[in-house]
Amino acid sequence: MSYDRFLAICKPLYYATLMNGKLCIQLASCSWINSIVLFSICLVLMWQLRYCVSNEIDHFFCEVLSLVKISCSDTSLVKCVILILAFVFSFPPFLLTVISYIYIIVAIFKIPSTTGKQKAFSTCSSHVIVVSLFYGSLIIVYMTPNTEAMRDLNKIFSLFYTVLPPLINPLVYSLRNKDVKESLRKATGKILEGHFLS
Template identity: 60%
Template sequence: MFLVIYMATVVGNTLIVVLVVADQHLHSPMFFFLGNLSCVETCYTSAIVPQMLASLLTGDRTISVSGCIIQLYFFGSLVATECCLLTAMSYDRYLAICKPLHYLTLMNIRFSFQLAAGCWLNGFLGITIFVLFLSQLIFCGRNEIDYFYCDALPLIELSCSDTHQVILVDFILACVFTLPPFLLTLTSYMCIIATILRIPSTTGRQKAFSTCSSHLIVVTIFYGTLIIVYMLPKRDTLRDLNKVLSLCYTVLTPLVNPLIYSLRNREVKEALRKAFSKCGFLKNMQRL
């Protein structure tokens, strides 16, 4: 089951990246951010699922401390990058709906690249700081992580060093990469909804809601699980719930995102139809 989900995730997200790059009609800031999001999700699910599949297949569930920290670094950096990207996408939709006459001026190609580069840079820089603190810890003897991947707190719990400083850094970074992006995204959508409600025509309101509803679904699922897993107090009663929610945003959310965006977006469906038509044409030419 996990192999099928992983393959579908990689194929779906890679297809969106290819469509955004190849189709001229998708060369806009909205689809540029969508391509970045699909790239991030392909990478961070690949940082976890192949190792998990290998463990399920071989029964060997061992991993070195350095390997565990490397997995945590790439996964954490990519999740932090996604938090920033979702905020950039909400700002893009805010400008498109609330300030349509100034959209092309404000959200130009250069600014889009700067926003995307800032998202990637902030994500990797923030987790680099945490990993530097984490690497100072001492891990003693044979240890077992009660988790399906190397997350921060399960790994910190195995250390025999003083972990108060690392836990504080982890909490601060979780707050920085979760709460401000979530609040900014929420503010953007409050402005968007207020603007949509002022649109006189029913058709215009439906089109605007259709454009933003897919992004809002992704944001709700992603931030909802992150806040519960990383911001709520850590108790034994919540441990199993945290595992289930972690499974949601590490395995299921990257699978659902391309489906949501492709099925609810007219431009993506049109680009997909053209791509399949072109493939069919090439096959016919080869037969001739």
Template identity: 60%
Template sequence: MAGNILIIGLIISEPQLHTPMYLFLGNLSCLDSFIVCTILPKMLACFLTGNGNIPLWGCIAQFYISASLATAQCYLLAIMSYDRYLAICKPLHYASIMNTKLCIRLAVGSWINGFIGMSVFVILISRLVFCGPQDIDDFFCEITQIVKLSCSETKTIELVLTIFASINTFLPFTLTVTSYIFIIQNIMRIPSTMGKKKAFSTCSSHLIVVSMFYGTLMLVYVVPKTETLRALNKIFAVFYTVLTPLLNPMIYSLRNREMKGALRKFLKKCV
């Protein structure tokens, strides 16, 4: 929370960071902060008190908010990769294409896509009947675990889940991979080694974040749902719900010259 709030504060306070890349980074930090607030407080309360009870409406609300934020993050990471593609492959047209109005529309669109898309599941889940057992084998209310508890017919919601997962995960992932294919091709055409390093440094932080987020997310939902691998699934879920929000600020601040410069200015003002 401290790292993400610091990044948001630096981006707002420093005029030199009022650029498209940092606008998207600020939105990513907001998403990470909200995901942490949605999942970790209840999880820590369960560990400390030993009471793992959560009402049905609370479970559905936790799923809706966390899933919406994760979906929005998929789209935002795709937008950030497109931003890096324009900066590296179309530098002369970058300012005219990635203007302030487009940046705001893309950022807002990623949030809207996440929350509107997941509202369909809330409607479907609210129609399910839960007659026991009532134990979720996870540290947060994950959709497949909620559906397992229902004694209603769940084929419809499982089909919708598959369709939405394909659209909201693989479409942004495909766009991200496509952008980086063009970026890498363009970097390889640069004759000087110094030029290649400079070009790659502008997108290396984002590439690390994308690899961590999508790698663990796909392992959770691609690994077969067997009892022996259930514990492994939960470990991978910790990565994209807990460790990714923790590591994102470190990756972007430690590998970014402008962010480190803004942080030094901020610390001097505080001193």
């Protein structure tokens, strides 16, 4: 999405020729392959561990680090490999997203009219919200110290990066649609009108 927004704002005349169906399939395929390879490697690493003390994890779902914590094997190598893999597979997409938005922000500031700036920003604001929510919660979960006080908070933030982005994507992207905005405005008006009359 960030590359799509980059082309739409920074290179609008080339958008139709560059962002074709083939490129969309390649971008989606790279994303899927990246995820499949990462989790396949993590799965192989998990198979090497023994679980003899407990089979109950302290989490909402079977997250890799939660499974590592309950293992009775030596997990130092597994933790190191997972850290390296997470960096290798997560940092490049994050960096590309940040670089795309730096170029987008620079291009928006170069637009002379206020209306043009608002229109350009509105095309990428929904994606910025979802990406910020995803990467922000991911950074909080994996970069904060692993203390007793942070354990429950990390569980909540892990829901933010696993559940919220796919849940709010349809809502956030459809809010750009004029018909959806008008329907939402009417529904909100009816609710507020009913609330004030009662």
